[in-house]
Amino acid sequence: MSDFIETKSKFHLPEGIVYLDGNSLGPLPKTAQNIVQNTIFNEWGEMLVTGWNKAGWMDQPNIVGNKIARLIGAAADTITVGDTLSIKVFQALASAASYQTNKKVFLSDYNNFPSDIYAAQGLVNMLQANHELKIVSTEKLIENIDENVAAVFFTEVDYRTGRRYDADKIIKAAKKNGSLVILDLAHSAGAIDTNLTELDVDLAVGCTYKYLNGGPGSPAFIYVNPNLINSLEPCLSGWLGHDKPFDFSLKYTPASGIDRMRVGTPPVIALAALEASLDIWETVDISDVRERSIQLTDQFIKGVEQNCPKLQLITPRTPENRGSQVSFSFENGYAAMQACIERGVIGDFRAPNVMRFGFTPLFIDSQDVEKAIDTLAEIMSKDLWNNQKFQKRKKVT
Numbered sequence: 001m002s003d004f005i006e007t008k009s010k011f012h013l014p015e016g017i018v019y020l021d022g023n024s025l026g027p028l029p030k031t032a033q034n035i036v037q038n039t040i041f042n043e044w045g046e047m048l049v050t051g052w053n054k055a056g057w058m059d060q061p062n063i064v065g066n067k068i069a070r071l072i073g074a075a076a077d078t079i080t081v082g083d084t085l086s087i088k089v090f091q092a093l094a095s096a097a098s099y100q101t102n103k104k105v106f107l108s109d110y111n112n113f114p115s116d117i118y119a120a121q122g123l124v125n126m127l128q129a130n131h132e133l134k135i136v137s138t139e140k141l142i143e144n145i146d147e148n149v150a151a152v153f154f155t156e157v158d159y160r161t162g163r164r165y166d167a168d169k170i171i172k173a174a175k176k177n178g179s180l181v182i183l184d185l186a187h188s189a190g191a192i193d194t195n196l197t198e199l200d201v202d203l204a205v206g207c208t209y210k211y212l213n214g215g216p217g218s219p220a221f222i223y224v225n226p227n228l229i230n231s232l233e234p235c236l237s238g239w240l241g242h243d244k245p246f247d248f249s250l251k252y253t254p255a256s257g258i259d260r261m262r263v264g265t266p267p268v269i270a271l272a273a274l275e276a277s278l279d280i281w282e283t284v285d286i287s288d289v290r291e292r293s294i295q296l297t298d299q300f301i302k303g304v305e306q307n308c309p310k311l312q313l314i315t316p317r318t319p320e321n322r323g324s325q326v327s328f329s330f331e332n333g334y335a336a337m338q339a340c341i342e343r344g345v346i347g348d349f350r351a352p353n354v355m356r357f358g359f360t361p362l363f364i365d366s367q368d369v370e371k372a373i374d375t376l377a378e379i380m381s382k383d384l385w386n387n388q389k390f391q392k393r394k395k396v397t
């Protein structure tokens with residue numbers, strides 16, 4: 001049984017703050033400072049270059065990958081960590097393109113995250129040779145999967161609305177047509193009970209600084225189905241994805257297994273910070289997290305709808321159809337969110353009019369939800385957002 005009072009005590013949360021933005025940047029685990037300090041002083045400082053062997057730095061991407069695997073129902077040694085999510089999306093798409101010799105269409109939907117779409121656009125422009133990026137409405141994804149589709153790629157939980165796609169249904173339709181599926185788990189890993197083994201998906205990618213609390217800019221991860229991995233070209237073929245990096249051969253031979261998706265030198269210090277959070281994740285069961293997340297999101301939806309009639313719920317009301325965030329649309333959403341943040345309830349805003357609140361059971365409890373509802377109710381009933389100081393858009397919203 002997961003102990004969420006215990007997990008909450010393991011994060012540094014500033015006094016008086018209700019942090020509903022762990023879906024954008026997770027908070028600091030209290031042990032991170034010591035773990036990072038140990039890596040810096042005792043490993044980097046004392047071991048210097050011998051740390052690659054002595055401190056096991058070279059194996060960190062796999063060790064950390066295995067800790068993430070447990071949270072998304074992946075088998076051991078199917079995940080490696082490194083680079084940014086945008087890079088991993090590009091790598092997954094390129095590998096799919098190279099695998100699918102006769103299929104030229106990449107299919108996604110309008111609600112996908114811009115970076116995922118840009119990566120595909122860049123790849124298609126580069127490949128030329130009859131490749132095509134096709135973007136359709138979410139509802140029409142399945143009907144557009146045909147024998148020409150090399151890969152379908154989508155984000156399992158919509159970053160704006162929090163809607164959860166029926167990944168199983170999309171994957172089954174893709175299999176029938178010999179299309180690969182690339183699942184983006186940016187808003188799934190640590191948020192919902194995605195099970196990659198049950199889904200039998202081909203590739204998946206995700207980031208670690210959102211629900212996994214790895215810290216700003218912590219590295220991304222990539223999963224490849226063990227039945228596919230040894231037939232897949234890594235495409236971003238770097239030396240650390242080579243079978244024998246220290247032979248320094250000029251002929252590229254991919255490593256067997258997930259190691260081939262590695263590219264270059266692992267970000268050792270960032271991986272240390274990420275491990276601090278994964279130590280906390282080790283103590284919980286993702287099914288408990290999902291259950292608690294549904295309770296918290298239900299409570300928030302109910303409370304806000306009762307108290308803030310001007311806010312329009314855009315997140316699915318049915319728990320199975322949503323991730324771990326709740327979004328409301330409101331024409332003055334940016335200003336209203338600034339007013340919330342000023343009062344210690346931190347969420348964020350996504351253009352054009354979406355107020356986004358993330359619910360992360362590891363450190364958010366129902367009292368926090370109550371406080372957030374009360375704060376929002378006060379702002380909305382007194383139009384407190386209607387103040388010049390809340391209007392000016394900052395660089396990061």
Ligand SMILES: *Cc1c(COP(=O)(O)O)cnc(C)c1O
Nearest residue numbers: 084085086113115155159184186
């Ligand atoms: C957060 C997010 C990204 C961000 O990619 P980075 O390379 O880590 O900046 C990409 N895709 C999706 C779906 C996201 O939610």
